[in-house]
Amino acid sequence: MAAAPTRQRPGPAGPRAQLPPCYYEGYLEKRGPKEKASRRLWTCLCGNSLYFFNNAKDAHYVEKLDLGGFVSLKDDCSRDRNLEAARLILRMKDGETKLTAPNLESRELWKGFLYSVIDLNVPSCLTLLPGQLQMLKEVVDKERSRRRTRTPTRAPPSPLSVPLVGEIPPCFRPVSRTEAEVLLERHPDCGNMLLRPGRDGCSLAVTTRQDLNGSVFRHYRVTQRDQGGYVIDxxxxxxxxxxxxVIDALVEKTAGTLQPFLLEEPYEENITYVSANDENGERILHTAPSSPLPKAPALPPKQGFSPLSRSPAPDRRILTSSVPASPTNPMRRLILSPSPLTQTLNEELKMKLQKRRASQE
Incomplete structure (x- = not known):
């Protein structure tokens, strides 16, 4: 079996320079779990991910497949008009991706590179030439070294660590670049543009997603100006x-094609709690019974004040001390003003005193 050309570049340039080292590349037909037809794309195995380009000269990839969610890789023996084509089924945690290589030899070599990068070991289950096995060994060593020496991924800064000015738009999400792509791809109905912190923790970025035979992501840097405000770089x-x-400008520039990402987070509809079973100690999740809220107790009827009603002296003193001293307060006038009955009793007492004094004289 002759060794297939690896088609590796001497050195990447442009946006591809930001990608991990490319171990193998070539044309593959790809059909994702949500795609109805296959597409012929230039495929690059860079680091632990597959990057798909429309052609070999494109600088921007149209789709990325992270191999961190790898489950299995198996041959697909189905046939169509192209009898020389050899097919693979790459199963990931989120679905299956069907890949078609030009021939059996190319398929075996792709399998060798994929297994080497995923397992970090040269696969022993494939029939490969010594030169091909040596290439795979070099890829394993490079990938191991890359994972050891690469800078640890810094946690995305929180909104408070970014010096924001003014009100934060609702499409702001404290996520990394990769997390932003995943959010936009999983929830296409919630919008296709979100604002997020930049990698340096001081600037911001806008991530967008559009469909062009698959997901197309773009990232725009947003920085603060010294004189105030922001600028889209x-x-x-x-x-x-x-x-x-910033968000309105991108919506306007794209004639409404870009729309802010607004994800409604669900809330619980029932109250749940965990309790232990008294017999076996097993912890069980319970749902609290849903019952209407108890009615508030009815307040006692207010007691009206009557000019003829008598109140005990202590009660009058309490009410008198708690009522403001405003002369316009009717409550105060009601309590302090003598009733007609009181006036009559006072007059009778005066008359008796006068008669008593007259009799004594």
Whole structure:
């Protein structure tokens, strides 16, 4: 079996320079779990991911497949008009991706590179030439070294660590670049543009997703200006007064194609709690019974005040001390004003005193 050409470049340039080292590349037909037809794409195995380009000269990839969710890789023996084509089924945690290589030899070599990068060991189950096995051994060594020496991924900064000015738009999410791509791809109905912290923790970025025979992601840097406001760092920078204007500018520039990402987080509909079984100690999740809230107890009827009603002296003193001293307060006038009955009793007492004094004289 002759060794297939690896088609590796002497050195990447442009946006591809930001990708991990490319171990193997070539054309493959790809059909994802949600795709109805296969597409012929230039495929690059860079680090622990497959990057798909429309052609070999494109600088921007149209799709990325992270092999961290690898489950299995097996041959697909189905046939169609192209009798020389050899098919693979790459099963991931989120679904199956069907890959078609030009021939059996190319398929075996792709399997060798994929297994080497995923398992970090040269596969022994494949029929390969000594030169091909040596290539795989070199890839294993490079990938092991890359994973040891690469800078640990820094946790995405929180909104508070980013010096934001003004109100934060609802499409802001404290996620990394990769997490932003996953969010936009999983929830296409919630919008296709979100604002997130930049990698340096001081700037911001806008991540967008659109469909062009698959997911196409773009990332735009947003920085603060010394004189105030923000600017979208593109070829012709777009100044904006605040972050809301940043989002509005991108919506306007794309004629409404880009829309802010608004994900409604679900809330629980029932109250649940965990308790232990008294017999076996097993912990069980229970749902609290849903019953209407108890009615508040009815307040006692207010007792009206009557000019003829008598109240004990202590009660009058308490009410008198708690009522403001405003002369316009009817409650105070009611308590302090003598009743007609009181006036009559006072007059009778005066008359008796006068008669008693007259009799004594």
């Amino acid at each position: 593109v070829e012709n920078p777009i100044p904006c007064a605040d972050l809301h204007e």
